[in-house]
Amino acid sequence: MYLPGTILMWTALLAGLASTITYWLSIREPERWRGPARQSYVLMTFAIVVGSALLMYLLVTHDYRLHYVWAYSDNLLPLHYLISTFWGGQEGSFMLWIFWGVLLGLPLMRFSRAYESRVMVVYNLTLLSLILLLVKQDPFRFHQGLTAAMTPMDGQGLNPLLQNPWMVIHPPIMFIGYASLGIPFAFAIAALWMKRYDEWTKVSMPWVLLSLGSLGTAIMLGGYWAYETLGWGGYWGWDPVENASLVPWLATLALTHGMLLQRGRGRFRRLNLVLATAAFLLVVYATFLTRSGVLADFSVHSFVDLGITGMLVFNMVFFLLLSIALLLYRWREIPAEVGDEPFVSRTIFFVVGILLTILIGVVVLFGTSAPLISRLWGAPAQVGPDFYNRMSFWLAVVFALFVGGTPFLGWSRTRKKVGRIFAITLAITAGLLVVAFAFGLRGVPATVYIAAALFNIVANGWAVLDYGRNGRWRMAGGPVAHIGLGLLLLAFLTTGWFDREQKVRLAEGEPTEVLGYTLTFRGVEKPTPQARDAMVVEVTTPRGQNFVLKPRMWVNQKTNQLIANPDIKAFFTKDLYVAPVEFEPGKDAPVSSRMVLAKDQPTSFRDWSLTFQGFDLARQNAVPGALTVGVVIKLERPGAAPVELEPSMVSTDEGVQPVAVDIPEVPGAKIRATGMSVDDGVVRVEILGLGGGIGRTVVMAKGETVNYQGLNIAFDDFDMSDFDPEAGKINFGVVFNVEVDGQTIEVIPTYRGGMGGEPVITPAVVPGTGGITLSPGRIDAEGGTVQLQVYDPSLAPKGAAPASLVLDVSTKPLISFVWVGTIMVLIGIVMAIVLRRKDVATIPVEG
Amino acid sequence: MTDPRRQRRIWYAVGAVLVVAFLAYGTTSFKSNLTPYVSFEEASRMGSKVQVAGGLVENSTKYLDATEELEFAMVDEDGNTMTVHYNGVKPGNFEEAVQIVAIGSYQEGVFSAEQLLVKCPSKYQGLEDDVRKYGSET
Numbered sequence: 001m002y003l004p005g006t007i008l009m010w011t012a013l014l015a016g017l018a019s020t021i022t023y024w025l026s027i028r029e030p031e032r033w034r035g036p037a038r039q040s041y042v043l044m045t046f047a048i049v050v051g052s053a054l055l056m057y058l059l060v061t062h063d064y065r066l067h068y069v070w071a072y073s074d075n076l077l078p079l080h081y082l083i084s085t086f087w088g089g090q091e092g093s094f095m096l097w098i099f100w101g102v103l104l105g106l107p108l109m110r111f112s113r114a115y116e117s118r119v120m121v122v123y124n125l126t127l128l129s130l131i132l133l134l135v136k137q138d139p140f141r142f143h144q145g146l147t148a149a150m151t152p153m154d155g156q157g158l159n160p161l162l163q164n165p166w167m168v169i170h171p172p173i174m175f176i177g178y179a180s181l182g183i184p185f186a187f188a189i190a191a192l193w194m195k196r197y198d199e200w201t202k203v204s205m206p207w208v209l210l211s212l213g214s215l216g217t218a219i220m221l222g223g224y225w226a227y228e229t230l231g232w233g234g235y236w237g238w239d240p241v242e243n244a245s246l247v248p249w250l251a252t253l254a255l256t257h258g259m260l261l262q263r264g265r266g267r268f269r270r271l272n273l274v275l276a277t278a279a280f281l282l283v284v285y286a287t288f289l290t291r292s293g294v295l296a297d298f299s300v301h302s303f304v305d306l307g308i309t310g311m312l313v314f315n316m317v318f319f320l321l322l323s324i325a326l327l328l329y330r331w332r333e334i335p336a337e338v339g340d341e342p343f344v345s346r347t348i349f350f351v352v353g354i355l356l357t358i359l360i361g362v363v364v365l366f367g368t369s370a371p372l373i374s375r376l377w378g379a380p381a382q383v384g385p386d387f388y389n390r391m392s393f394w395l396a397v398v399f400a401l402f403v404g405g406t407p408f409l410g411w412s413r414t415r416k417k418v419g420r421i422f423a424i425t426l427a428i429t430a431g432l433l434v435v436a437f438a439f440g441l442r443g444v445p446a447t448v449y450i451a452a453a454l455f456n457i458v459a460n461g462w463a464v465l466d467y468g469r470n471g472r473w474r475m476a477g478g479p480v481a482h483i484g485l486g487l488l489l490l491a492f493l494t495t496g497w498f499d500r501e502q503k504v505r506l507a508e509g510e511p512t513e514v515l516g517y518t519l520t521f522r523g524v525e526k527p528t529p530q531a532r533d534a535m536v537v538e539v540t541t542p543r544g545q546n547f548v549l550k551p552r553m554w555v556n557q558k559t560n561q562l563i564a565n566p567d568i569k570a571f572f573t574k575d576l577y578v579a580p581v582e583f584e585p586g587k588d589a590p591v592s593s594r595m596v597l598a599k600d601q602p603t604s605f606r607d608w609s610l611t612f613q614g615f616d617l618a619r620q621n622a623v624p625g626a627l628t629v630g631v632v633i634k635l636e637r638p639g640a641a642p643v644e645l646e647p648s649m650v651s652t653d654e655g656v657q658p659v660a661v662d663i664p665e666v667p668g669a670k671i672r673a674t675g676m677s678v679d680d681g682v683v684r685v686e687i688l689g690l691g692g693g694i695g696r697t698v699v700m701a702k703g704e705t706v707n708y709q710g711l712n713i714a715f716d717d718f719d720m721s722d723f724d725p726e727a728g729k730i731n732f733g734v735v736f737n738v739e740v741d742g743q744t745i746e747v748i749p750t751y752r753g754g755m756g757g758e759p760v761i762t763p764a765v766v767p768g769t770g771g772i773t774l775s776p777g778r779i780d781a782e783g784g785t786v787q788l789q790v791y792d793p794s795l796a797p798k799g800a801a802p803a804s805l806v807l808d809v810s811t812k813p814l815i816s817f818v819w820v821g822t823i824m825v826l827i828g829i830v831m832a833i834v835l836r837r838k839d840v841a842t843i844p845v846e847g
Numbered sequence: 848m849t850d851p852r853r854q855r856r857i858w859y860a861v862g863a864v865l866v867v868a869f870l871a872y873g874t875t876s877f878k879s880n881l882t883p884y885v886s887f888e889e890a891s892r893m894g895s896k897v898q899v900a901g902g903l904v905e906n907s908t909k910y911l912d913a914t915e916e917l918e919f920a921m922v923d924e925d926g927n928t929m930t931v932h933y934n935g936v937k938p939g940n941f942e943e944a945v946q947i948v949a950i951g952s953y954q955e956g957v958f959s960a961e962q963l964l965v966k967c968p969s970k971y972q973g974l975e976d977d978v979r980k981y982g983s984e985t
Binding site: 231232233343359363366367370374378379380381382383384386387390391395505562564579581582806808 | 917
């Protein structure tokens with residue numbers, strides 16, 4: 001083990017123990033023990049902060065002696081991802097949790113007023129339970145049995161899916177939420193302990209709101225990451241790990257409102273104590289579910305049991321029993337609510353809202369625990385997203401109606417003179433519903449749901465204005481958050497029910513219409529050798545707007561995983577979402593000709609003439625990290641202006657890649673340079689993808705005629721005028737009479753053989769046919785026959801296929817409301833924190 | 848009706864009925880939504896929604912243009928193979944998966960998956976293997 005780190009962990013553990021004990025003593029004698037207790041807490045904080053800094057330092061400096069550093073980071077990671085490897089693994093994420101936990105404890109000590117000693121005893125215990133995990137599963141341990149010389153040179157690297165900016169900030173925010181939930185728990189236990197059942201809600205309100213805000217932010221960031229990175233098109237998949245953070249959030253949400261009710265009406269004392277303990281216990285339970293491996297077969301976030309399951313269960317049972325025992329012990333003496341409230345009052349609406357929140361939480365909790373519950377009567381099984389959606393749908397409708405109704409109500413009666421406002425709200429809702437119909441809203445359940453969500457938005461919009469008109473903007477946190485909730489509910493339905501999705505195969509360069517958009521795949525872009533391959537897709541919207549999307553599909557070199565990332569174009573009313581499904585590299589056209597070109601010496605190919613004019617080093621840095629050499633070739637063709645083509649060769653560490661260029665006016669044809677010799681001034685080039693091939697092969701005797709594509713070709717005779725074996729000249733021509741446009745033309749391919757060297761056959765082009773060429777194959781001079789090969793350039797090239805990309809294209813109506821809605825919820829929470837923080841000072845201090 | 852106690856009792860009763868109804872609804876949809884783990888053979892017999900686990904048969908993955916589906920073959924521990932169709936985006940790390948969990952039902956000779964869970968040769972897994980190989984100091 002890395003001694004300084006391990007010593008720090010032990011220091012933290014012992015200092016935490018000391019703080020717990022001295023705080024216990026300070027319950028009786030605060031004057032005497034509070035000082036030492038605070039000091040040992042600060043020492044624990046110091047040890048954890050230094051320990052975290054040390055782990056970060058070891059990660060950033062690539063100290064691969066440490067198992068943790070080796071397992072989660074590597075040499076290639078840029079600094080920001082290197083920092084995020086801190087919480088890339090189990091031990092580090094616990095470390096982060098503890099880090100926030102001890103830091104939050106500092107202001108907690110200062111602001112916990114009369115509850116300080118007891119709160120800190122309990123809070124210290126929650127921290128110690130986490131520190132113990134890390135003393136057992138030490139993040140500072142070395143690889144065992146490796147000598148210094150055997151220290152790995154590089155690490156395993158970070159999961160490429162986590163190499164995303166959102167994943168850098170998601171865990172730290174999530175763990176602020178986790179850590180801060182320990183605080184209301186500590187207050188609830190302390191309240192039961194001291195029998196002071198009312199003040200704790202005021203002191204812990206800012207902390208509860210902090211949990212609510214940070215967990216909410218983290219959940220949204222996680223959803224946004226999934227939407228932007230994973231490519232299945234959604235932001236929420238009801239995965240156990242997602243649910244594990246949602247359930248504590250719902251409990252915290254219920255607690256927030258319960259505490260408001262207790263503050264306003266003196267109700268819900270018992271329920272709030274239950275909720276505050278439940279929120280914390282749910283976090284512990286969630287940790288157990290996701291870290292112990294019990295869900296390994298049911299979640300994509302597969303965590304393997306690291307051997308801490310026993311301790312996690314112990315922690316859970318310990319805090320559960322503590323809470324239940326204390327609650328039962330005090331239950332009867334907690335003052336219950338008195339007096340009745342009419343049903344149509346803010347109080348009852350709050351109660352219903354809180355109960356609905358709890359119900360949704362229970363549904364999600366049961367669904368997530370299905371693999372554990374179903375074990376009771378059979379094989380473990382899980383429930384699919386369908387369960388959650390079905391269960392939450394009508395709950396959400398009722399929920400939205402109650403949240404929307406609250407602004408019109410006072411604590412115990414309907415507010416005065418709101419009848420007219422209520423009618424206007426209903427009218428606006430109906431108007432918006434008509435707009436929704438115009439945009440394609442159909443179906444009774446969807447209509448009811450949308451109506452409820454719209455009513456909620458309009459009603460709370462009025463509430464915000466009402467606060468503002470009375471100059472009490474700062475009290476509008478609740479309604480602002482509730483508008484956000486309404487937007488979220490709207491978006492849940494539109495993105496879930498009214499999204500349109502289609503898969504399509506795009507051949508390179510071929511525009512294809514999908515969902516009204518015209519998509520053209522333009523090939524793979526890889527500007528640097530390290531870059532992730534981007535699929536360039538040009539998009540034209542139905543309105544004629546043009547843009548380029550670049551979904552990525554790349555292979556992570558380290559793990560050899562194929563990773564696909566979607567790309568998104570956000571419009572005001574919807575997102576266009578393209579996720580790559582499959583990429584098939586094109587097959588190169590077959591090589592039509594290979595030739596070696598010497599500098600400035602024209603070489604003929606068919607009726608073309610190619611001249612190598614020299615190398616071009618002007619663009620040698622065109623590809624970063626590689627050397628690009630251009631090869632300038634002049635191409636002259638009959639009936640066309642000469643052109644200069646510049647295929648190039650890109651030399652990288654992995655070898656030389658030829659980059660072909662198109663030959664103008666010949667579709668599909670390319671030329672590329674495959675080799676060069678600078679000293680000799682020669683290049684080797686290949687012409688690809690020219691159509692054409694042997695259209696007909698036939699053995700003919702003199703006087704015979706064949707018909708190829710309406711062309712009559714007659715074998716007339718051999719031309720022996722230059723035939724002189726004595727002189728070593730075995731040269732002759734083969735005379736064909738070809739009828740073109742009613743005229744008979746003599747076409748004479750020639751054969752030149754003799755001593756030394758290969759015989760040379762020069763095919764002859766039939767004029768006026770676009771390049772049909774006659775070529776003699778085997779020749780039997782004695783028998784007077786010749787094998788005629790008719791070469792036809794118009795034949796389609798064989799084997800060439802353009803690259804193709806299969807895309808999953810979808811539109812997500814109103815998905816921006818998910819992000820806007822969450823942000824409004826967060827703004828509302830922040831407004832509430834600002835409003836409620838002053839309550840803390842009204843509680844007397846201890847002693 | 849103006850008697851507040853009576854009114855309260857009515858509301859309690861209504862609330863209780865609603866809660867019970869909801870719980871009943873919840874239990875049934877919980878049970879009907881459970882997807883048990885079964886073998887390939889059981890899956891083909893049952894035809895209802897289940898989940899199966901197995902390895903990917905190498906090079907069996909192809910994209911079917913006609914039905915816009917991904918097709919691949921899975922092999923279980925006993926060596927049985929089964930063709931799976933999936934109408935979704937191929938999950939990350941699909942080819943390298945040590946195990947694939949497919950959730951869906953068996954219809955007309957193929958398993959139609961609604962959801963795929965891919966267990967990567969995850970770093971967690973790899974880590975464990977290495978720990979076993981080298982040992983690790985704790």
